[in-house]
Amino acid sequence: MDTFTLGNKTFKSRLLTGTGKFGDKSLIPKMLESSRSEIITVALRRVNINNPEENILNFIPKEITLLPNTSGARTAEEAVKLARIARAAGCGDFIKIEIINDMKYLMPDNEETIKATKILAAEDFIVLPYINPDVIAAKKLEDAGAAAVMPLGSPIGSHQGLQTRHLIEILIENSNVPIIVDAGIGKPSHAADAMEMGADAVLVNSAIACSEDPVLMGQAFCKAVEAGRECFIAGAKEKSKFAEASSPLTGFIFE
Amino acid sequence: MSFNNVLKHFDNFDFDKYLNSVSDSDILKSMQKSKLNHYDLLNLLSDKAIKYLESIAEKANKLTHQYFGRAIQLYAPIYIANYCQNVCLYCGFNARNKINRAKLNLEEIEKEAVNLKSTGIEHVLLLTGEDYKKSGFEYIRNAVQILKKHFHSVSIEIYPMEAEEYSELKNEGVDGLTIYQEVYDKEIYKKVHIAGKKQNYQYRLDTPERGAIAGIRTINIGALFGLGNVISEAFFTALHAKYLSDKYLNTEFSVSFPRINTKGTDFSIISNVEDKKFIQMIIVMRLFLPKIGITVSTRESSKLRDKIIHLGATKLSAGSSTAVGGYTHLNESEKQFDITDTRSVDEISKMLKSNNFQPIFKDWEQI
Numbered sequence: 001m002d003t004f005t006l007g008n009k010t011f012k013s014r015l016l017t018g019t020g021k022f023g024d025k026s027l028i029p030k031m032l033e034s035s036r037s038e039i040i041t042v043a044l045r046r047v048n049i050n051n052p053e054e055n056i057l058n059f060i061p062k063e064i065t066l067l068p069n070t071s072g073a074r075t076a077e078e079a080v081k082l083a084r085i086a087r088a089a090g091c092g093d094f095i096k097i098e099i100i101n102d103m104k105y106l107m108p109d110n111e112e113t114i115k116a117t118k119i120l121a122a123e124d125f126i127v128l129p130y131i132n133p134d135v136i137a138a139k140k141l142e143d144a145g146a147a148a149v150m151p152l153g154s155p156i157g158s159h160q161g162l163q164t165r166h167l168i169e170i171l172i173e174n175s176n177v178p179i180i181v182d183a184g185i186g187k188p189s190h191a192a193d194a195m196e197m198g199a200d201a202v203l204v205n206s207a208i209a210c211s212e213d214p215v216l217m218g219q220a221f222c223k224a225v226e227a228g229r230e231c232f233i234a235g236a237k238e239k240s241k242f243a244e245a246s247s248p249l250t251g252f253i254f255e
Numbered sequence: 256m257s258f259n260n261v262l263k264h265f266d267n268f269d270f271d272k273y274l275n276s277v278s279d280s281d282i283l284k285s286m287q288k289s290k291l292n293h294y295d296l297l298n299l300l301s302d303k304a305i306k307y308l309e310s311i312a313e314k315a316n317k318l319t320h321q322y323f324g325r326a327i328q329l330y331a332p333i334y335i336a337n338y339c340q341n342v343c344l345y346c347g348f349n350a351r352n353k354i355n356r357a358k359l360n361l362e363e364i365e366k367e368a369v370n371l372k373s374t375g376i377e378h379v380l381l382l383t384g385e386d387y388k389k390s391g392f393e394y395i396r397n398a399v400q401i402l403k404k405h406f407h408s409v410s411i412e413i414y415p416m417e418a419e420e421y422s423e424l425k426n427e428g429v430d431g432l433t434i435y436q437e438v439y440d441k442e443i444y445k446k447v448h449i450a451g452k453k454q455n456y457q458y459r460l461d462t463p464e465r466g467a468i469a470g471i472r473t474i475n476i477g478a479l480f481g482l483g484n485v486i487s488e489a490f491f492t493a494l495h496a497k498y499l500s501d502k503y504l505n506t507e508f509s510v511s512f513p514r515i516n517t518k519g520t521d522f523s524i525i526s527n528v529e530d531k532k533f534i535q536m537i538i539v540m541r542l543f544l545p546k547i548g549i550t551v552s553t554r555e556s557s558k559l560r561d562k563i564i565h566l567g568a569t570k571l572s573a574g575s576s577t578a579v580g581g582y583t584h585l586n587e588s589e590k591q592f593d594i595t596d597t598r599s600v601d602e603i604s605k606m607l608k609s610n611n612f613q614p615i616f617k618d619w620e621q622i
Contacts, residue, residue, distance in 0.1 A: 020324060022325065046617060101505045157322045
């Protein structure tokens, strides 16, 4: 069976979803069902434990893995604090590091993200850093103990698809941890595209949450991610068959 | 460099002449663009563009959903003092006005906080009149310390300060600053601010920058509509927001378009702003700066606020009182202005949900 692993957990679904931007929070469990997503990210800054009616955590079924994120953090120090608060609040050990110090383009700060990853990985968090797709930064994150690397496809909320395609390809080729494409995925075809390229998973939030029918859109993304993944596996098998074939062109060297 | 340098470019700009020259095709071209320049901004703010309001609104609605989702943040003001050293002709709190003056002591502030918090509000905006002595720095600092215990986010709307002072307040837990220029037109500014430190136009104009330098996370600016010409004031508000967003990438800027309410004064409105013009300013702002926050307070009617959530607004006040001690009725003063949307926090929350919007009570974590 085709699964993928983050930290100590194995997942069947390669679609990660998010809780932000939903008009009606009661749609979240229905969307999780239709999309078959097993991991959902939630901004800690919006978790309102004092108010049970508004507390977003109460809308997430128990079997779903929570991926709290540090949205709002502008420095490594703030991200680390938010991660620790999330763990103390019972959100588990997973943490998506999101450090944005640029409100104009909403670009992540790779340098601060590496710093925060080092600290949090050492504290046994399962760290998923959100970055600008730079292979050097990705390697440093791997060394720092990141459980996966989450490069952006295009700026947050821009729905422009894989504008950073070539950079993400380099990450995929060189990474020893899963690559999860996050941000910029505006429609299912973008998600399929990322999976066909060999991304291990994708994270989709606003394209589902802001659609007219988030439940149906969740289902559409589920299919796209599965199709893209199957295409990748099928293609990869093609490749390996090719590699195993006899070598009519160069075989003579070894004769 | 100050925003004043940008303003100076327009010292001799003939707004009327330009606006009269705007054609339908100019407006249509500006509407198609994804990045608007300042001519596009003026084209869309022109009276001629009113007939394209529905198309502009559609685009504004789409952009708001794209960047903010179906979510509206809620906050409430908390007035702790109404002493003021300025004489602003349009304001009921002005120093020459014979009204009941009040200043809450720290215990009273705490009681106000507890009462306001019980409505579900998590983001609070602390207000005083502009009295550097009666509402001195230490008083503000003490008030912030109390509010921080009860709320997840504390913003301030007080007299302009130095960057070092903002920085100290930031360390106490202030994460937001609201500072309105009131009016960008320098002549009118002079005419309506006749005494007090507020007479210093440039110092006020540079206040948001001092806040940004101090590292305050969110800064809200605006003009008081009813003072200057509506189109040029909306234009300068938008340019000011752009100037700040371009210069301070790490600060989140938002804008308000408060319409004047002259309660307790005999001030006559210089330039009236009709509902359609008000809506036009908001939707054009969204097209000009798609990621900017837009705040609409209870100055506006419930009828209008129910619609504005579809047109670009991202933040609403709810269950507000504009009187000192207004949530406990302790040491209660007169109100700064009458609120129009008098619904409770719960009612606003229900209205948002019935429109398929998520009310966001908490959007920050004190760290």
